[in-house]
Amino acid sequence: MAKTYNNRTDVPDHEKWDLTDLYKDESAWQEDVKQSYELADKLQTFNGKIDDSTSLLQYLKTQEELSLIVRKVFAYAMFRQDIDTRDSKAQKLNGQTAQLSVKISESTAFFMPFLLSLDKKTLEQYIQEEAELAYFEDSLWKSFREKEHVLSKEQEQLLSQLHETFQAPSNTYNMFNNADISFGDVTDEDGNQVQLTRGMYSKLIEDEDRSKRQEAYKAYYKPYVEMNNTIATNYASEVKTNAALAKVRNYSSALGEALFSDDIPVEVYDNLLQSAKDNSKPLHDYAKLRKERLGVDELRQYDLNVPIVQGVKAEIPYDEAYDTMLKALKPLGEDYVAQLELFRDKRYIDVRETKAKRSGAYNMGVYGVHPFVLLNHHDDLNSLFTLVHEMGHALHSHYSSKEQPQITANYKIFVAEVASTVNEVLLIQYLLKNTEDERMRAYLLNHFIEQFRGTFFTQVMFADFEKQTHERAESGEPLDAESLNELYEGLFRTYFGEELVFDDEVKYGWSRIPHFYRAFYVYQYATGFVSAIDIAMRILDGDKETLDNYLTFLASGSKKDPLELLNETGVDLTTSAPVENAMKMFKETVEELRAMDV
Template sequence: MVETKKLKSREEIDANSKWKIEKIYENIQLWEEDFENLKKVTPEISKFEGKLNSAKDLLSYLKLEEEILRLGEKLSVYAHCRSDEDTTNTTFQSLKSKIDSFFTEMLSKMAFFTPEILSIPEDTLLKELDELPELKIYKTLIKDILKSKPHTLSKNEENIMASVSECLEAPGNIYSMLSNADITFPKIKDEHKKEVELTDKNYSVYISSKNRKVRKEAFKALFSTYEKYKNTFATSLTSSIKGFIFNSKMRKYNSSLESSLKPNDIPVEVYNKTVETINNNLSSLHRYVKIKKKLLKLDDIHMYDLYVPIIDTPNVHIEFEKAIKIVEEGLNPLGSEYLNIFNEGIKEGWIDIYENKGKRGGAYSSGSYDTMPYVLLNYNYKLNDVSTLAHEMGHSIHTYYSKKNQPYVYSNYTLFCAEVASTTNECLLLNHLINNEKDKNMKLYFINQQLEQIRTTVFRQVMFAEFEKLTHEKLEAGNALTSEDLCNIWHELNVKYFGEEMVVDSEIDMEWSRIPHFYSDFYVYQYATGYAAANSFAKKILAKEENALEKYIAFLKSGGSDYPINILKKAGVDMSTSTPMEDTIKRFNELLDMMENTIKD
């Protein structure tokens, strides 16, 4: 009889395997004392309202704002991390709830800052910035705010926009409740012909099943259920898009796409160029589908065959210490300084390694200006866990570099840059594993891993981005979009992206209804651009291009000191051109060649 492995409680986990969260606060009493200090100091920010046209008062405001935010973030990181260690611990849930609620109050007290800065004549404001040497550090921040002036409303109008924000968020909330709470799926039969209840969460298990009957049944069961609610989902999504359009019109943007990109100084052309470049290279994805069909020995390939692995996941057990060595070897091209920081993170207790009862699932990197960049893992000794370690440490070392080299005001990097460092680590690791693996099946597994990364992170996300663009443009032009319209757009995109080898089943037409990111306007394209930038960095570093590593480290040190396109361009990756995306397609084609050649050997 096989003994069931018992999940340990938090107390049973060895201290050396836990993050050293006590470096923030040794005990809850110290946290509570700092929370009381935060509550005392925050109201003082209000005394600066109406006084920001004085250089001295502006500097005092900015210093106090930093003090409040830094303390608030420190308290928040501790509360959230402790809460995630054991989600059943009500003490830590209470701390998290307290700081989350107070953060909303805190930010509302600072809400006067931007409108007041914009009410001051620009010449007067810039003169004030030159008056005090200490203010010069804030010049980029202030200039950034001034650039938003054409899109900032009067105080009364801003209050109206703030008051309707909850209404504009309603479609997303309705979608969340419908898809997460109200929908129930039918039962299906698993590989052992045992009846199991399908859920949106366990769908990924069954759609990747080696048994074709299982994945087909899961596919049909899932999407036929969504189809029953198609009109509700369509109304929810189109209402959300209309909210984005309303916001963009009120703020005098030319389109909802521009309103999403312009605040970070990302040209609309970057988005359009991304979609265009992928459209020009869809033959590579069509080739992938053809190869997959052949390797799976299928007479015809359907949408439900996309996620079944070509190569079974190797059944290997990798101790955490071994995982560290594998990642170190993969990241060796990043140089000794980077690897020293990586090892410092391991030794200093950045990482909470193993699963325990009540621990939050998944993985993340989290930290503030005054804490270590902590990493939550649920390490389970598999190859994917090794990749996750490389990914999350990429985020944390990016944070480490930013915080060490930037003042607080510019220490946070944007979402456009956020996934670049983590994905660069993954690209370097997979390149290393592919190039050094001798076992044929293992090599094929690693090749397929990177192919799937590019298929799902680049091709798939750009298809999503194209859907967003089409739906927003149609509604902006005054056209109605019914559930049938949305299904037709989705179907046509799938036909175009996957090519003539793929049987585009009618059930897939409802897939748009289960993508939560569509309720965050023009979000998904950044997965593709982030991967393309990371692939470019990895390619340059591995080719030992002149100053490539120095430029990459400079990128990690940049934080939010400039707009993301400028930061990447200085580091040698120009996202305003199609080159990074084209380089990613080249890598995809190289991997397809490798796969075919490895199979022949």
């Protein structure tokens, strides 16, 4: 039976964060807040006063000093609130960090317009005159790339002041989706009608009783259907804002702006969408297999999450899960495994679900301290995979912080999912290799297929939706509820095939995706997934060069652009090869599952 805890005080200390690694107490945190304001004020004094290499260096060093402190300040406040979202003290701390963020934004708004007002020769001269500027050189030149996209100092200050207004659609959606949303009713075990919660939904949608799945599905979509016009208007505002800001800043499109900072060609995005469509037949075959194994006359969306190998329940206590992870990730080398052991021993992981703790899981690296991992561990197979996933992020943060200076220690989002997914692939292959029970093997194959479906195909479909909505806004086409619903339903049919019989709720699916308020983010899950499969399978084949290159990748932070970092591991996302390799593996996995008589 999985361990459950009513209160955080009941959780053993070794399964809780030790936040004294950040600050010994709240007064120490307040001292850093005070120092942050002082440094922000100091940065503001440079406005109009940077006129030589020495003053440029002084500004950049002060900014980096502030960045190091602020990272700790923000992390501590966030962690305090995440372990108990009811904590009024933690809420106040986060209120202070919000005010500090505005202060820093205002204090530094002048710098980018100033930097880009320089001509190239002047910047080169400054770097040659002051040896210490070599540390900042790459960052300065990357910023200089944005010269044609940054406005005047006055215009940038105005946009900075309007930042909260631009965030309004996102904030409005988050408030609706987290605070105000009220799902429909479902029938509990005693036959009573109770209001559905997200936690209940995640369990009921996997229930072997189809009527329960259907009831939960209808109840879950109820508020999105009822609020369809309002959500559509809100999302249209988000998309139009993105399109308008891209135009104001002289980008070719909102997509072009989103990809610019990482130097990702639009062709990589388009290639991903096309390659997914070209290789979608195995997914359609899997839908047929799912229909057959579930024994249903019509395959509905609420049939897509229940395991098709039923009756397999694996209880895996946390310590056993951790030991399994250590064995599965052994191919990554002795030091990698040793660091994983240290994370458990040093209390870098907050393990258990407790009342009012933030849901889900994440890793956050704090430069100069260490990464912190939040879990809500339930002693089951999904929790094992979540553990392995988040520790991939954590070790990526660990090695990058260890080997890189602060300025290049943070890796880009584009490569973030590679390290986590490499770990998941190594885990699934380890479990398959060491599982003799046929039903468990089939269950694991089904799990891996579902990972493909969710992390690759679904995210690519979302990315396609984002691309088309922004293109419509840029060409002046309407973005109302009807057109958004129609677009989403059409994409769902394209990617998932005709085997599905659509309930009316399917077309409202776009309205429940919070990631759409962080434009052109989700495609990176898919690129990271196919890259990770490519890397992990070569490591398992004993390719030492790939292993060495991958470990170098983990320690590289943002030293190089994302595509270059991946190229050095042998993954070229400008071609369709990584997607085709992953799809070959997907096809073979579906075929193996079909051949099993379970």
